[in-house]
Amino acid sequence: MRLPIIMLMLLCISKTGICSKADEFKVDGKVLELDESNFDSAISSFDYILVDFYAPWCGHCKRLSPQLDEAVPVLAALKEPIVIAKINADKFTRVASKYDVDAYPTLKLFMHGVSMEYYGPRKADLLVQYLKKFVAPDVTILSSDTAIRDFVEAAGTFFPIYIGFGLNETVISNLAVKYKKKAWFCVAKDFSDDAMVLYDFDKVPALVALHPSYKQQSIFYGPFEDEFLGDFIKQNLLPLVVPLNHETLKLLKDEERKIVLTITADENEDQSQNLIKLLKAAASANRDLVFGYVGVKQWEDFADKFGANEKTKLPKMIVWNGDEDYFSVIGIESLDSDDQGSEISRFLEGYREGRTERKRVKGPSFMGFINSLIGIRSVYIIVFIVAMMMLIQSIGKDDEPLRVGSRDEVVRNESSDAESSQYGPEKKED
Structure with missing residues (x-):
């Protein structure tokens, strides 16, 4: 009889330990204040916790604080709650150093104890919408046109959306887990002909990739095997042509493909918009590369790193490795002819054949x-x-x-x- 008694005692101790650990933090719809003594315990106590690394003297931190206060009760009420906490990183430098915090405020999302950089919006309502992605089901099952519409509206514009029409969820479940942090995934089990017209596909099964913020979509009809399906999903995480700015450049941080970058004088001019259409066509045929563009007027400092400014002959096209080097194609310094489509083709041909000149990004970081x-x-x-x-x-x-x-x-x-x-x-x- 002793063995069961001992096991019961151990079980009670274990349960008591768990309870005391959970009770250590008072989750009452307010932002938790952490320090070095309880930081690790907090991270291990909650499945999802967003941490604000702040400094008391930081102006941006002071403006962010009320936004977090407003978001806390909404996130706490989710089916899978998300806790918000903060720590004075200027005071508790050991924790800040451990997580490579070197700017204020820095937001990090901890999912089951694993941290990831938070690149999303910082206004309360948008922050809530953004974070819902991380606690959503891997694949959501939709049973009507209304359900599809509501899902797309609730998803917002921060992540691409993949909708499987006439697909079994098991076909995309593994890839949905793999790319959970980067995209929404759902399967429509029942839908009308109107939905087929709306999303521009004419047969099933079909996988539709949407980029709401860019008003772009792509259709995949198979084969629905891991290799081909995985390539389609990966290649459509970004729009065909990415406008480079502070936000989109973050999306390219982990991108392994090289970036074909076109630099224009002003990306909003009609000539630039026509050029972007040609770039989209080139991007469709060259999925092993990422295509992007930037205007000198929109981001002069960034363009200048590649030797492009108001005195340069523009548009200019280069291939950037995302680090310190970029390549120009010998004989094609700019896209200045009337037939820019042909020049883009010749540029890509020259790049693939190695007729390039390696250069260093201009200026120090x-x-x-x-x-x-x-x-x-x-x-x-x-x-x-x-x-x-x-x-x-x-x-x-x-x-x-x-x-x-x-x-x-x-x-x-x-x-x-x-x-x-x-x-x-x-x-x-x-």
């Missing part, structure tokens, strides 16, 4: 250089280095870049009015 050498608190050293850099530049001896930023560093180190208006990261140097 100065903040990345500073952060990598000395850390962000050394204000006096920063001032000294800035002064030295200005002196060196003034005597014409600083022709070589100190360090060239990757696509991730560009996102972190460039600033913009639009980013600030959305409560973007505020540098510690500020």
